Amino acid sequence: xxxxxxxxxxxxxxxxxxxxxxxxxxxxxxxxxxxxxxxxxxxxxxxxxxxxxxxxxxxxxxxxxxxxxxxxxxxxxxxxxxxxxxxxxxxxxxxxxxxxxxxxxxxxxxxxxxxxxxxxxxxxxxxxxxxxxxxxxxxxxxxxxxxxxxxxxxxxxxxxxxxxxxxxxxxxxxxxxxxxxxxxxxxxxxxxxxxxxxxxxxxxxxxxxxxxxxxxxxxxxxxxxxxxxxxxxxxxxxxxxxxxxxxxxxx
Numbered sequence: 702x703x704x705x706x707x708x709x710x711x712x713x714x715x716x717x718x719x720x721x722x723x724x725x726x727x728x729x730x731x732x733x734x735x736x737x738x739x740x741x742x743x744x745x746x747x748x749x750x751x752x753x754x755x756x757x758x759x760x761x762x763x764x765x766x767x768x769x770x771x772x773x774x775x776x777x778x779x780x781x782x783x784x785x786x787x788x789x790x791x792x793x794x795x796x797x798x799x800x801x802x803x804x805x806x807x808x809x810x811x812x813x814x815x816x817x818x819x820x821x822x823x824x825x826x827x828x829x830x831x832x833x834x835x836x837x838x839x840x841x842x843x844x845x846x847x848x849x850x851x852x853x854x855x856x857x858x859x860x861x862x863x864x865x866x867x868x869x870x871x872x873x874x875x876x877x878x879x880x881x882x883x884x885x886x887x888x889x890x891x892x893x894x895x896x897x898x899x900x901x902x903x904x905x906x907x908x909x910x911x912x913x914x915x916x917x918x919x920x921x922x923x924x925x926x927x928x929x930x931x932x933x934x935x936x937x938x939x940x941x942x943x944x945x946x947x948x949x950x951x952x
Contacts, residue, residue: 706911709907710893710894710897711890711893713893713897714889714892714893714896714897717889717892717893718886718889718890718892718893719889721885721888721889721892722882722885722886722889724885725881725882725884725885725888726878726881726882726885728881729877729878729880729881730874730877730878730881733872733873733874733877733878734874737871737872738826739826739869739871739872740824740825740826740869740870740871740872741824741825741826741827741828741831741867741868741869741870742822742823742824742828742831742867742870743822743823743825743828743831743832743834743835743861743863743867744820744821744822744823744835744861745820745821745835745836745838745839745857745859745860745861746813746818746819746820746821746839746857746858746859747818747819747820747821747839747842747843747855747856747857747858748817748818748819748855748856748858749770749773749774749777749817749818749819749854749855750770750817750854750856770817770854771812771815771816771817773854774812774817774819775812777810777819777842777846777855778810778811778812778819780842780849781808781810781821781838781842782805782808782810784801784802784805785845786838786841786842786845787801787802787804787805787808787838788801789841789845790804790834790837790838790841791804793837793841794833794834794837794841796833797830797833797834797837799834804823804834804838807823807824807825807831807834808821808822808823808834808835808838809821809822809823809824810822818858821835821838821839821842822835823835823838824870824871828863828865828866828867829863829864831861832861832862832863832865833863835861836860836861836863839857839860840857842855843855843856843857906920
């Protein structure tokens with residue numbers, strides 16, 4: 702099928718495609734703006750070092766120790782989100798009003814660009830609650846590392862400020878609408894091609910030429926009674942005897 706034929710199919714169902722796009726974008730936009738609860742994100746940062754006493758700390762810093770510490774961070778990222786850590790957070794900070802299961806679902810741990818810095822992020826419907834939860838997880842994990850790993854090499858680098866005012870990170874209505882537009886466009890075009898594939902009726906001269914492979918020599922236009930009246934005819938057209946079964950007039 703040539704590109705021109707594709708365009709003819711799309712043009713024939715253009716109203717349907719536009720309708721699908723408008724309905725989809727409006728639905729997603731209304732849902733994103735009015736029905737999804739905004740989510741706020743706060744982060745506390747931890748730094749992980751090789752454990753050394755203060756007298757030998759500086760001479761011992763090398764690339765190998767840093768690389769081994771970065772590898773250790775991968776272990777810490779998994780440990781933080783375990784029930785053992787979260788149960789202690791909920792126990793030490795009852796004002797969070799969360800179960801440890803809810804807290805696990807809200808906490809995300811990442812390393813900052815393959816450095817020795819870890820970021821503990823929490824999402825909640827309030828920035829203050831998210832900041833308090835992130836700080837609580839960071840403090841509890843710092844306290845529990847020596848008992849778990851037999852080494853004290855985690856320090857809190859930066860706490861989240863609960864009094865800071867930040868905008869929500871989710872939902873993103875503009876992004877949702879853009880995604881809905883693309884999906885609706887593909888859906889509309891797909892439905893157009895499906896309907897064209899299922900429709901085997903002849904609607905235009907192009908269909909005849911495509912089906913029979915011969916050019917159209919002439920065509921009979923649709924003629925209505927009001928066309929004759931508008932051109933000056935005073936007497937409306939009527940059927941004559943013996944011709945009713947063969948001729949019909951559009952009225």
